[in-house]
Amino acid sequence: MYAILFDIDGTLVSTGGAGQLAFAETFAAEFGVEELSGKVPFAGRSDRAIAGDLMRVHGVDPHEENWQRFRAGYLQRLPSALQRKTGRVLPGVIELLDQLAAAGHPLVGLLTGNIREGADHKLQHYGLADRFDFGGFGDVSHERSEIAAAALAEAQRLAREEYSPASRLEICELAGAMVIGDTIHDVSCARAIGAFAVAVPTGGATREELAAAQPDLLLDDLSDARPLLAEIERAMGG
Ligand SMILES: [Mg+2]
Missing domain, CATH: 3.40.50.1000 (HAD superfamily/HAD-like)
Structure with missing residues (x-):
């Protein structure tokens, strides 16, 4: 086998960028981050690593509670982002x-x-x-x-x-x-x-x-x- x-x-x-859109909308809604820093790469990296780096860049404490908050918000927004972006x-x-x-x-x-x-x-x-x-x-x-x-x-x-x-x-x-x-x-x-x-x-x-x-x-x-x-x-x- x-x-x-x-x-x-x-x-x-x-x-078509649906994942990044759901990331951006979640950071805006949950942590008040208006626009995501372009300095954090997405490609080939884990959601957890990306979210952690974005939290650090935007002054959000990357502790477990904030990860869980991000995770729930992201999963809630991702289906709609997939609908809105053309992939x-x-x-x-x-x-x-x-x-x-x-x-x-x-x-x-x-x-x-x-x-x-x-x-x-x-x-x-x-x-x-x-x-x-x-x-x-x-x-x-x-x-x-x-x-x-x-x-x-x-x-x-x-x-x-x-x-x-x-x-x-x-x-x-x-x-x-x-x-x-x-x-x-x-x-x-x-x-x-x-x-x-x-x-x-x-x-x-x-x-x-x-x-x-x-x-x-x-x-x-x-x-x-x-x-x-x-x-x-x-x-x-x-
Ligand atoms: Mg890939």
Whole structure:
């Protein structure tokens, strides 16, 4: 079995800035911040890390109570922000997910800095909610490498407990894992868990920036996923 872990923003979908809009509206309503500082980067980072940095920049104490206040306000506003911004599912995503399902790969999951309920809102809005059975989410940690480790552990647990033969004579172990993402942070967290890193410049970084991070595979987008599928076959001994 092989685990394939997808980043969400800039990899599966472009929300047209809906996430940032919901961040801005929440900071305005909950903390009186009129305009968000442009100095805090969003791409490839966890919701918790972004919110914490924004609180520090705007003089809001980033303690747990304020995080929970932000979290509740953000989840309340995100569905409406997704409606108001024009986003899309990125090229090749649906076809790739169909191909993975047809090839019998059950361990297709998420590796995202989004908090779990925020990820659910985004995937539901774009009709992708039933495509992923597990994942690592931004609730787990500020650190993307820790989120990746959580996603990999969940894939390993599923391989052993859900997908091993009922006889238990043969325990399914992972033959490998792949992380697909749009930023250098996705490449580095793939490295942190020993996964094959696929990078696509469809979101937070240019092709040149991604190339500098030396992913195992750099594609223009996911519309020709043959090299990616070939790597999965190779890792599984096919
Ligand atoms: Mg991303």
